[in-house]
Amino acid sequence: MAKKEVMQGNEALAESALRAGCRFFAGYPITPQTEITEYLAAKMNDMPDRAFVQGESELASINMVYGASGSGARAMTATAGQGLALMAEGMSQLADAQVPAVIVDVQRGGPGNGGTAPSQGDYNFVTKSLGHGGFHAFVFGPSTVQETADMVYEAFDIADEYRCVVMIMTDGMLGHLIESVELKPYRDLKALPPRPWTEKGNPEGRKLQICGGQPDIELEKARRIEKIYEKWERELARVEHFMTDDAEVILAAWGTVARTAKTAIRKLRAEGHKIGLIRPITIYPFPVAAFAELDEKRVRHLITMENATPAQFHLDVKAALGGKPIPLSTYHRGMGSELSVEEIEEQLRGLL
């Protein structure tokens, strides 16, 4: 078994990306993401066949990632809040050109400049469409440092397989949390899966033509990509059921809110209350079945909690419930002040 290390969420993510075979990173400093950029700046340019560039902006960074990935390399960027907004055009181009990339959003407050405190306010932006024109990224919502490291490692494979953007959505809390983590081994860069559509590994010797916007093939391509989204929704949505087997009151939450909520739920369980948690692990594709299949005879109440105002995640849960007669409510705040264990506990007690 590999050795466990104690690492900060942002650093574990950065190190795990290197191990997954990330050859190129471009990024621009922004709290609470900066440690990822700093970690990779310190390491990458000394590693053979890898490069780090501090972009002059997020606009530049995402387009550097596009160029690097489009011409053969596993590539990543990381940002937060308004930085992600600046990357929207580039992410849309990645989607259109079907160039894979891993993009990390260490969420901070918003809208506007917001604050640097943790938030889940980018939920709708990231899960519904990361830019103009309409498209999806595959979106992970980790809630521990270990999960962050594992997800980013897997993200590069998913991105290559589906030629898509894979997002890792953490937040300032998870990014700065220090936990023990077991990292996966370094991948041999030469043994990474081939990307026949990039010039380097093109077996047919055809010219690399990474473009988009050719009307005759656009609709056909859009339909093909839509089928991929349907497959993700059918087969790849992931969810954690925590103490839900006999639960009469269920809390739905993702990311760091779910993590905090587990403490409250354990406490209430110890007192004998039938309470549990549903935690979407992929937030797109959304684990619809976890809610659609709830037993309305057993579950008395479903409550969603999130660090965002107005509520966003709540709307996905509501849609997934599909009108099932289970009372649904929301408790959310965000905007620079996270939900605490105590207040989550208090809210849940009110439903018992």
Add this chain to the structure above:
Amino acid sequence: MEKVFGIPEGMNDKKTAFCPGCTHMTAYRLIVECLNELGERDNAILCRPIGCSLNADGSFDIHTIQSMHGRASAVATGVSRMNPTKTVMSYQGDGDAISIGVAETLYAANRGEKMTAIVINNQIYGMTGGQMSPTTLIGQRSTTGVRRADDTGYPLRFAEWLGQLEAPGYVARAALYTPKDIMQAKKFLLKALRCQKELGRYSYIEFLSFCPTNWGVQPKDCLKYCQENVLPVFPVGEFKSCF
């Protein structure tokens, strides 16, 4: 009989969507010819912008990556860092390189990326139908107004500016006007590409180009128009050379 002029290898005679008298295609031809002469055409990657250059679709055989408007130099940075043995180029309009993408163009130059930026300066936004560009001349009409120094500023002499930076190895401006100008343009482009390939440095080359359609100048009158109006503002020449 010896054939002295024809379509170079790597181009075809497909009809393009350029307007009559447009010189964008001359730039493409020079790129293909120079890459052929350097034996680099198969080893080259061209980052294309959004702009009238798209009208060349399907007429040349070079690896291309389509970039968003203004971002070609950033895309080329990513390509170049991951493919240091390739000849990496960006092809950009004046609006693309000097307005919306000015930061990306400037920073790629200042970092000394191993690439060649090829900028088509036609003093107008061609593709969107003739709006004011960063190089529109004082007194020149555009669909967004006449350029007046007091409210829209002066045409930006970007080549002169980049010529003062430390990192670039080669910075020049040439015209795609007369056969003599075009021969000089080719000479400059060869140097730019060699500077990148042989010395691993950044090159910038600006090509002065006709846009009869949006200038409202007949193709036959473009040369005179440019000699009188464009060349005094945008002199041709080398602003920095590592050779």
